[in-house]
Amino acid sequence: MLAANRSLRLAIYAILAAILYLPGLGRPALWEPDEGRYGEIAREMVISGDYVTPRDDFELYFEKPPLVYWAEAAAIQIFGVNEFAVRLPAALFSIGQVVVTAALAEAMLGAPAGLFAALVLALSPLFFGFARFATLDPALAFFLAAALGAFYAAARKDSFSRPSARRWLLISVAMLALGTLAKGPIALLLGGAIALAWMAIERRLRQVAQMPLVWCLVIYAALVVPWFVLAEARNPGFMHFFIVHEHLERYVASNEHGWGPWFFIPIVIGGTWPWIFFVPLGWSAMHADDGSPERARDPSGRRAAARFLAIWFVVIFVFFSIPRSKLGSYILPALAPLAIVAGYGLVRMSALDAVSRRRLLAAVAIANLAMAAVLCVFSQLVLAPINPELGVDGLLIGAVLAGGAIAMYSLGRAAPRVPYAIGAIALAMLAAVPLTARVREDASSISTYRKLARTVQPYLAGDCTLASYRHYVQSLPFYTHRRETRVEYWGELSEVSLPSPGRSSFLIGSDARLRQVWSSGACMILIVNDGDRKALADSLKPAPVVIGCEGKKLALYNGALAPPAGAADCLKSETKN
Template sequence: MPWHATRVAGVPTLAVALAVLVFALAWFGTLGVRHLLGPDEGRYAEIAREMLSTGDWVTIRYNGLKYFEKPPLHMWVTAISYTLFGIGEWQARLCVALAGIAGLGASMLAAARWFGTRAGLLTGLVLASAPMWNVAAHFNTLDMTLSGIMACVLASMLLAQHPSATPATRRNWMLACWAAMGLALLTKGLVGLVLPGLVLVVYTCVTRDLALWRRLHAPAGIALMLLVAVPWYWLVARRNPEFLRFFFIHEHWQRYTSTVHARKGALWYFVPLVVGGFLPWLGLLPGMVRAVRQRVGVSGAGTARPFEPALMAALWAVSIFVFFSLSGSKLPGYILPVFPALGILAGVALARTGERAWIRQLRAMLVVGALGLLASPYVATLDSNNTPNALYRAYAVWAALAFALALVSAAAGLWLLRRRGRMASIAAYALGMLLAFSTALLGHEAIGRSASGIDMVGPIERVLRPGMPLYGVDMLDHTLPFYLHHPLTMVAQADELSFGTEQEPQKWLPTVDAFVDAWQHGPRAIALVSPQTFAELSARVPMHVVARDWRRVAVSNFPITGAR
């Protein structure tokens, strides 16, 4: 029988292949459509560019200064992407897109192994169309890279504990789990070990299954994890003795236990993020709870305490949610690791959900889409110091289009349910949701283009020369250095580079007076300043405007022609 005539979980293989192709095009084809946003996207794109430029892959630098807030794996992958494909936006986002796909694929594999092929396919559809997961996979941040790796940790653990796994298979999957934790340690530090450890302890307390610990292959696994992670930590600490205290005390203990990073949030901070991030599938929540309570997938033949995969996934989501909710530092991306576990549970629930329940889900999304479409003109009324109203008005059109697509997706799901069955309905609905939220993201370019400063790059490049100082006066611009391929020299305010300026004080100007002296008596230079700072400084020293937008002004200390 030819491959295109075969079926996967009752679905024609050709249909599955076409769905995968469409999802892949939507997933990877949109990576380079938007310009980079600050702070995260520009920061990590520029760190990788400087890593590639200097050839130093051990001591992380940002704008030429030591930057030890995060380990290097994400930047290593991005620098490799630059090496293979050149420096650009989609190359900078390739790491997170691959992490998202890796986490999705691993979750599908684990769900298929424990709950059946259909549940595996549905897990993939759910996770790919979950807004938080697919949007985050198109933003150049470490949170998505960590979450993709953590999804592999969870999936490997689930696969290793399947009752039909041979001793060799269990060992290999557990070694893969430990290796993934080593990669997590190289992505965001100790959280890559703390989170799986927390989930394992909570699972053991709930089930009292102490025998699970004997199936972890801990001695060999810990050795493998350390082999993956320790060499970089050893090298960077050897070259930079100040690294260990800053990284483990300031960036781990103080970040979690205090508000030193000024990223406060209420105890319920992550609730709307999970609700919005899983919006298309919230109607499955009762079925997800039932899957846990009914111990779906459990096969206890010959064991006193069989492993419970649905419970493990649920405790993974709940434990990580509680862990970050109790933290003194909160950012939206922190909650991303819960979504693969939610995706697995939703895939199981969806495979067991009847037609009436699925119709209720589709009708609910019809209401959500209609309400969103009616409310989208409100976006056009917004205004703020950071984003002028004109940009919001441009984005309002895209917001309306995204809700319209969500509305159409739910309607298409209802139409296909009657004519092609539930699987076709779910697939069309999931694809429509992916396209809807991708549209909302792509439309953000209406705001993001000016925020990136890309329109200033051409005029600045015409006068900026290699080796010429590029000052950031009272501001750290996170995107222009990447686009200009030229690091900033900080002035007066070190911002998040304060650790680096303390270690290498000769690489910045600590006061405005020092800048004024360098501006008047030093070599030719370019400076980036805010409009307010420009008004203040231009009264003291000559400043020739090279380019400007609503948030920054680029000036030179020498006359130029053709500037705007």
């Protein structure tokens, strides 16, 4: 039975989300490149004491604002330099978004809708995955959801001149300001566009004059401006790079992570599986006539709420679909409105007539069985050759989805047993979604280098140089606590300031210079892709010794210490590859 007290209900949702997201949070190694990059930036803030200028490998890094770095740095100071501390802010922001989404669903559609909206969001595969991944998007998604929820609370008062409405508006602006500090002015752009578009459709644009615009500007500026002013003062040219290059040029011209406009369609479907099938039911139920003629005129009614949620989703989906540069995490801010609509669809399941309910459940069951079959085939043909344990993981997830689908359909054919049917699919997702954490651990050799870092750590005594050849392993400085010299590679670290090779001791600009440094007698460990090892082995003198490997990378050493036990296996693995 639902708790009678709203605050208690929301607290329960927060506790359950924490139980879902926090256990084992620090077990997997940092994934390349994002987790290694953001963890290292936070670590360097802690050891340098400079919380104004973000640095990666002690080079200026102005791609993103600092709020998430600050949160990670605070966690590092409390819990130490480890994976749990780096991922904790993402988990906490995700827990917060579950609570905010539930609260907004309650305000729009009642307490049962809040419960199911929290369930849908918390157990959506994409949301769960990034709740346990150190990146900036969970923070943006949380602040945007909080801002839009506060705006909706203000808009329900009919007039923005009421004191309570004005307070909610100021809270909304504060959330947009924090979102700006989390990922840039995109928070203000998206939040403002959604609010204004909804007001235009509701024919309420004239009410903008009732808003405390001056106070909104003051609060936004007070939270956002100080860091930007300090960053520009300490790093002249920062504002031009941040606004023009990182936002405007990247949006219209960047081909990094290039995908077509269709990219987010499968991401949304797979990322909200299987709850996406209940969105049409929730949408139609929000527009159903319940005998209240005033509903269509009431801005706080279900139809107005439905339009608000639709605009929220569409604006974000379209905005991120336009540029070629796309990542799956970009769509996270659009999941909350889908969760609310799908949650209301689950609430209305019992009210469906028997034929419609069975058809819906049959469609969900068939889709889940098909997905289970695809996962089983994929796991054996693609994952198992990489790692047999990955093949087992895929089979387990497929089996859980299939079992949940069959149980849901069997239980849900009778109206009184619909809650049991929902419980069956929820339990299936509760089992399947955490299995993805196991998949991530079993796939660690694909894009993590904690093992390699631990292997080379004993060889980095004194002034021994840690270097990488034509790439930059983001997590190595985090794990080794040593700066990484880059050989013939700048990447994104060159975009703010490009020191010449002659002035930087952390850039080796040519193979000739590498051979000179390698043969100078100074200790060096060089991280290379296995495809480059043979050519380097032929050109470097003294001949490099392989001291470790992980995935496709090997550690070459020019010193006198003996390689660790098992290092010879790296060459055997290379031959197999």
